[in-house]
Amino acid sequence: MNQFAVRVEGLKKSFGSTQALDGVDLGIPTGTVLGLLGPNGAGKTTMVRVLTTLLKPDAGRAWVAGHDVVVQPQAVRRSIGLSGQYAAVDENLTGIENLYMVGRLYGLSRAVARARAKELLERFRLTEAAERPSKTYSGGMRRRLDLAGALVAAPPVVVLDEPTTGLDPRGRLDTWSLISELVGDGTTVLLTTQYLEEADQLADNIVVIDRGRAIARGTSDELKAQIGGERLQVVVAHPDQVAIARSVLTDVGTGELLVDEHLRRVSVPVSGGTKALIEALRRFDAEGVEVLDVALQRPTLDDVFLTLTGHLAEETEQAEMKTEMAAS
Known part of the structure; x- marks a missing residue:
């Protein structure tokens, strides 16, 4: 078990008649990122709450940093450090006071807690707002402050539950960069x-729950490979x-064609994508076909969701949280 920073075996949790977790197994090797993906109500937030000791499982076991939850x-x-779906900051405290308080709760000395707070405020571009009450912060600023709070004690395991919700594109890229730095340091x-x-960019491995x-589980490329490889799509000039x-x-294809007569677009699954593309273009040239656009498309994680769960990923997990609240 030492090779895993997080290990879950047969985890179960129900709320009334709703089975939120039904025998989930997973492991996160030390110094890697596991992306936990699934639609609303899949069990992601329940998993987070169990691993962070906010809920007790009904059955199964879980260890975090070698400790039984x-x-x-x-x-x-x-x-652990935890950043939940919604920013958990004290709105009456300033930015630096929020982080200082977290540091002291973790047992850091006054000097270390204050130094760590200043360092994180700078990393999250909050230095200019450090002395302002956090109730004056924008939603994105509060989100960044909450993320900083999860890192105050430099924990070996960080749990990020939809960490970039509410962030603008710049904030999201900054957060991605910080997560990559954390993993590079062994977190x-x-x-x-x-x-x-986000999972495509950051996760070493992905577990899809529903x-x-x-x-399903594997790398991003492995999951995409499960749903049929690549598609070759062409748009021709004339009807x-x-x-x-x-x-x-x-x-040249290996499956059923998709044809849009109006857009003059035809696509088909292919194997050996580049060879199929070259052969198709050679034959179009021989036939005198004018091709306006051609693309070799790999499946996306959206395609993975749709194929594996029958529905796309939703924007939030409010449905799951409402189920938990109603059943509690």
Whole structure:
């Protein structure tokens, strides 16, 4: 178990008749990022709450930084930093006071807590607002302050539950950069996210959960490979060339054509994508077909969601949280 910073075995949790977690297993090797993906109500937030000792599981076991979340909750809390879906800051305290307070709660000395607070305010571009009450901050600023709070004690494991919700593009890129720095320094990160490109960018491994079960796992590329590889798409210049495009792509493709007569667009699944593309273009040239656009498209994580769960990822997990609140 030492090679894993986080380990989960057979975890179950229900709320009334709702099975939020139904025997989930996962492991996060030390110094890596695990992306936990799934639609609303899938169980992501329940998993986070169990791993951070906010909920006790009904069955199964989980360890964080070598500590059992049920048997050693205090040791787990000393080993983690948590940034939840919604910024948890004291609005009556200034930015630096918020971070200083967190540092002192973690047991840092006054001098170290203040120095750490200043360092993080600078990293999150909040130095100019450091002495202002956080109730005067914008939503994005409060979100950055909350993220900084999760890192005050430099914990070995950081749990980020949709960490860039509410951030502008610049703030999101800054956060991605910081997460990459943390992992480079050996920190282990559990990341739940509504932004699929975020998991693509940051996660070493991904677990997709739906209805409380892990239904797929692997790297981003491995998950995409599960749903059929690449598609070759062409747009031809003239309506009478669509039929030729259909014939050519039928020959080079490996599956069912998708044809839009109005847009003069034809696409088909292919294997050995580059070779299929070259062969199609060679045949179009021989047939005198004028191609306006051609693309070799890889599946996206949206495609993975749609194929594996039957529905796309939603924007938030409010549905899951409402279920928990109603059943509690």
